[in-house]
Amino acid sequence: MTPEELDRALASDAKGVRASPRFAAAVMAAVRHEAKAPPPIPFPWTRAAPGIAAALLVIALTVASFVTTSGAESPTGAPVALERVIEISASIGNAVAGWDARNATIWVVVLALSAVPLLAPLMVGEGSQKRPAYKPQS
Numbered sequence: 001m002t003p004e005e006l007d008r009a010l011a012s013d014a015k016g017v018r019a020s021p022r023f024a025a026a027v028m029a030a031v032r033h034e035a036k037a038p039p040p041i042p043f044p045w046t047r048a049a050p051g052i053a054a055a056l057l058v059i060a061l062t063v064a065s066f067v068t069t070s071g072a073e074s075p076t077g078a079p080v081a082l083e084r085v086i087e088i089s090a091s092i093g094n095a096v097a098g099w100d101a102r103n104a105t106i107w108v109v110v111l112a113l114s115a116v117p118l119l120a121p122l123m124v125g126e127g128s129q130k131r132p133a134y135k136p137q138s
C-alpha cells in the first residue's frame with residue numbers, strides 16, 4: 001500500500017469520526033488548566049554553588065593529601081596515610097569507650113529524631129500507592 005492510498009483510506013474513515021462534546025470540553029479544560037499553571041521553579045544554582053565548590057575542594061584536598069603522603073613512611077614503617085587512619089579510628093574508639101548510659105541515650109534519641117524526617121516521606125508515600133488509578137467517566 002502506498003502512502004497516498006493510506007492517506008486516502010484514513011481521510012475517508014475520519015469524516016464520520018467526531019469527538020464527543022464531553023471529551024472535547026474535558027480536553028479544553030485540561031489545556032486551560034495547564035496554561036494557567038505557573039512555570040516550574042528553577043534550581044537555585046547561585047545558592048548551591050558555594051556548597052558544591054566547597055565539597056569539590058574538600059575532595060580535591062583529600063585526594064591530594066593521600067597522593068602526596070602515600071609514598072612517605074613513618075618511623076614505624078607504615079605509610080603516613082595509614083597512620084592517620086589508625087589514629088583517627090583509635091580516637092573515635094576511645095571516645096565511644098568513654099560513653100556512659102547518659103551519652104548513649106542522647107545519641108539514640110538524636111539518631112531516632114534524625115530518622116523521622118528521612119523515613120516519614122517514605123511512609124506517607126506508601127499510602128498514596130494504595131489508591132486506585134484514575135478512571136475517566138464514560
